Every structure is written in C-alpha cells, then in structure tokens.
Amino acid sequence: MLGLMQSQQLLISSLIEFADRHHHEGEVVSRRVEGDIHRCTYRDIAQRSRQVAHALDQMDLGFGDRVATLAWNGYRHLELYFGVSGSGRVLHTLNPRLHPDQIVWIANHAEDQVLCFDMSFLPIVKAVHSRCTTIKHFIALCDADKLPADSGIPGLQSYEAWIASHGSTYYWPEFDENSASSMCYTSGTTGNPKAALYSHRSTILHAWAGALPDALNMSARDSVLPVVPMFHVNAWGLPYAAAMTGAKMVFPGPAMDGKSIFELIESEKVTFAAGVPTVWQMMLGHMQQADLRFSTLKRTVIGGSACPPAMITAFNDVYGVEVLHAWGMTEMSPLGTVCTLKNKHVPMGSQEKMTVRLKQGRALYGVDMKIVDDVGAELPWDGKAYGDLLVKGPWVISEYYKGEGDSPLVDGWFPTGDVATIDADGYMQITDRSKDVIKSGGEWISSIDVENIAMAHPAVAMAACIGMKHPKWDERPIVVVVKKPGADVSREGLLAFYEGRTAKWQIPDDVIFVDAIPLGGTGKMQKTKLREALQDYKLPGL
Numbered sequence: 001m002l003g004l005m006q007s008q009q010l011l012i013s014s015l016i017e018f019a020d021r022h023h024h025e026g027e028v029v030s031r032r033v034e035g036d037i038h039r040c041t042y043r044d045i046a047q048r049s050r051q052v053a054h055a056l057d058q059m060d061l062g063f064g065d066r067v068a069t070l071a072w073n074g075y076r077h078l079e080l081y082f083g084v085s086g087s088g089r090v091l092h093t094l095n096p097r098l099h100p101d102q103i104v105w106i107a108n109h110a111e112d113q114v115l116c117f118d119m120s121f122l123p124i125v126k127a128v129h130s131r132c133t134t135i136k137h138f139i140a141l142c143d144a145d146k147l148p149a150d151s152g153i154p155g156l157q158s159y160e161a162w163i164a165s166h167g168s169t170y171y172w173p174e175f176d177e178n179s180a181s182s183m184c185y186t187s188g189t190t191g192n193p194k195a196a197l198y199s200h201r202s203t204i205l206h207a208w209a210g211a212l213p214d215a216l217n218m219s220a221r222d223s224v225l226p227v228v229p230m231f232h233v234n235a236w237g238l239p240y241a242a243a244m245t246g247a248k249m250v251f252p253g254p255a256m257d258g259k260s261i262f263e264l265i266e267s268e269k270v271t272f273a274a275g276v277p278t279v280w281q282m283m284l285g286h287m288q289q290a291d292l293r294f295s296t297l298k299r300t301v302i303g304g305s306a307c308p309p310a311m312i313t314a315f316n317d318v319y320g321v322e323v324l325h326a327w328g329m330t331e332m333s334p335l336g337t338v339c340t341l342k343n344k345h346v347p348m349g350s351q352e353k354m355t356v357r358l359k360q361g362r363a364l365y366g367v368d369m370k371i372v373d374d375v376g377a378e379l380p381w382d383g384k385a386y387g388d389l390l391v392k393g394p395w396v397i398s399e400y401y402k403g404e405g406d407s408p409l410v411d412g413w414f415p416t417g418d419v420a421t422i423d424a425d426g427y428m429q430i431t432d433r434s435k436d437v438i439k440s441g442g443e444w445i446s447s448i449d450v451e452n453i454a455m456a457h458p459a460v461a462m463a464a465c466i467g468m469k470h471p472k473w474d475e476r477p478i479v480v481v482v483k484k485p486g487a488d489v490s491r492e493g494l495l496a497f498y499e500g501r502t503a504k505w506q507i508p509d510d511v512i513f514v515d516a517i518p519l520g521g522t523g524k525m526q527k528t529k530l531r532e533a534l535q536d537y538k539l540p541g542l
C-alpha cells in the first residue's frame, strides 16, 4: 500500500522561491571584484535568478545543457546557482586556479555551452576561448558600461545587459528530481580530472542534512560567510542551505587575505564561517599581529584537509569560537562527517574534549561509512583499527560523468581513497591518504602531472613527486629526480622548465637529485620509502 502523501519533486528552484516568500528581506552582501560592497536581499536574488532563467531560455539551450562559471563568491554567482539549475540546465563551476590547458580540457569534456565569468578572469578567457569548442556564449559578470570594447571574445555581453530585458516573473519548470543540477571536476590521482554530477534531489537532501544542529547548525539568525569558493564543491552546499534556512549570506569576492576576511566578519556581524585551514591560518596571523578579537563569530567549519590542533585551540581558547572539523569530498557533495560533541562529552575537561574535536567527526544522517582491510573485510569501530574508508548515501556519486557505466563503487560503496579509524561513538579520524596527490592551500596538485613534466625534460630518467609539510600551504610539492646517464640539468634549470607548462603554484618548491628511486615488486615507485629517506628534509626558505 502506498502512502497518501503528495509527491513533490525536490527541485533547487524551490529553495529560492522559499527564501523569497519567507525571508525576502534576508540580506546577501558581497565584496565585488570592483572592491566595493554590494547589498541586496533574497527577493532581489530570486527576481534576478528568474531573469537569468528567461535569458537562458532565449539562448535556446536544451534541458541539461551545461552553463559554466569562472567566478568568485558573490551575488551574481548565487543568481546563476538558482537560475541555471532551476531552469533545468546544469551549473558547471570551473576552477579558475587551474592551468588554462586544464580549463580548456574540462570545458570541452563537459561540453559547456555558455561561460559566465568575473572580469578578473578576462585574461584566462581571452587565452582559452578559441580552444573551448562547445562554448557559444560568453557573459562577463559586470555592468554594461564595464564591458571591454576590444576583448576579442566573440559575442561577449555583460551580465547586466543580458538579464535586463527579461521580466522577473517566471514559472520554474517541474521535472524529475533526479535530473542533473550542477557538476564539479575533481583532479583524480591518475589521468584526467573526473566530474561529480549532482542532482536536484542530492543537492537538497545534502543541504537539509548539512543545516541540522549537529552538522552546521544553520538558522535564520545566522550571518554566514563561505570563504570556501563557490567553484569548490558548491561552497560545501552553503548557498543552498542558507536559502533553505533564510540565513544572511556574506560573500568575500576575490579578497581572501586575513585582513579583508576579518573586516568582513566584523562589519557584517558574521556568526558562522567556512573555509580550509590555510585561509584561517592567514586570518589568525593577522589577528594575532594586530591584537584583534571577534565580536560576533560563534563557529567555523574547517575542512578540506586536516585541521591542525593549534588552530582548533586558538579558535576555541583564545577567541571563543567553536571549530567544527569536517570531512568530505567532491564525490560526496561534499559533506560526510562533522565533529560535534555528544552529550557525554559536555562535562569533559578541555584537554579531553580536544581529543574528540581533533577527529573528522560523526557521519551526517544520510551518509553510511565503514572501514575495511586489504581484502575488504570490515574493521571494528574501536578507534584503533585503521583501514580504507568507504561511504554510501543519496549524495555520494554512483559513477563519474561520462563514466560510461563504469562504476567506481565496490559492492555499492564508494572508496574514498582515505585511510581512517572509527571509534565506538562513530567518530571517524583520517590517518592518512592512500592517494599521493598533494594538497596545497586547499587545492590539489597531481603528483603525476608534476612528474610528467619533469620526465619531459631531456635529461631526466625518472621523477617522483611528493608533498612536504608546509606551515602555510599545508603541503608543497618537491620532485625527486634521477638523471639520464651522461645528461645534465641543474635544479634551477629544471624548475625553469616548469614555467608555462603548469600553473605557477603547481611548480615544485625544490628538486632533489638521487642515484635511484626505490621501486616495488610491480615496478611502481615506492613513495613511502622516499618519504622516510627525506624525513629530515626542510623545504627551501623554512
């Protein structure tokens, strides 16, 4: 017997309609590329996202066509979040930090039809537009009078002119909630980047679970600052959860330095902020130097890489801000676990609480997880046994975009590539990454890409790239090189060889020449042995 309840599809358009109806005065504040502060309300965002939907309809885009963005966190990007997905197209948030060649590859792979970009990325768009073979429309996110006359980009129009001629009444289409809504590429450990393709249903369920008190605890009384970029897994779902709860949104635009972020937190009375450890490190450094204190900030969610204990202590003990250590990944929309205490932890002393807070936390309702050994047998939840972490749930991918039915799942579970323990209370702690990718400033650097460039040098026989701990960037790559017999290249010569072949921040910090790189039984480089050999190594300048 079926239940007798209405079966309304979970669609992203319903989020902005809800915010318009129930929180129309709710504020959306953005620091713009131009440097000024822009203020509007959820009603404005709702009206303008409907104008976006009209403008896309007029471009004759089909259902499910990809509309790409190269943009910072800001109100126009938010309008595209709702206008693109709400009208049945797929929002593809490109990462402007990638090398132009990678951007071209990804845009072509996604078959993007439209590209909307902030003016700060005009040089990138100029460099790539002729190679992005599927993009038919280029929209600069600016006022009509700011559009450059001689950009060389065919048909370039300003966002404001593009939406201006359209009305703000629009009947959002109704369709299957399992339809694709947005996509985000992750740089895998091997080969080309892969895309997670989110659905309306997965996005809404993720936002719903993420907003709960034992997750991000979002409400209409919050002022939320996502420092995590909207091009990185949809800013961890915060734009959707904020519209669902009516929370005020504060967007930092391109100004991610400690001083600008601190000023925005104070001026906009931010209560909740989200970002990777690197961002908070810069802000805490600024605060310590200038002897500053927060007046409104209550909690901050930190994830993307492990949050150092000193950072949790600084936030908690010095500034009275609760740290929510969180873990997730692009393939998980991204939230998997958030570290919030249980009732039994409340009376504990701060030292004891700290041992809990350091962990990546408990699974959100909707995420199931397990750890397994080398043969796939499930390991106990005792906080000691560690194994490969697998997850499943309605906002975890089933396969990659254009995966051609080739599922990454193992018996229905997604292997995260992380190694973890889980304790008896269900708190998960990442002990290691089984991957060799390097995380620098919250972004991946593929060790294989770095190695491939070194290997392209005529004097290099073998190259292994590994990440070295860095106090500011978390990790920085170095490359360990074996020279070809009789050939020569200097450290400086090899580093110069990287220029123009990859993004600047992906160039290794150092080159170490060795006679041989240890190889395993199947001919694979044994990076663990290399790391052991280099345990006393210090990066240049540290």
Ligand code: AMP
Pocket (backbone or CB within 6 Å): 186, 233, 302, 303, 304, 305, 306, 307, 325, 326, 327, 328, 329, 330, 331, 334, 360, 416, 417, 418, 430, 433, 444
């Ligand atoms: P991404 O897909 O770029 O979001 O990266 C996901 C990966 O980042 C995970 O598989 C982890 O290896 C790592 N990661 C994310 N959050 C954390 C965390 N809190 N602690 C340690 N590693 C993390």
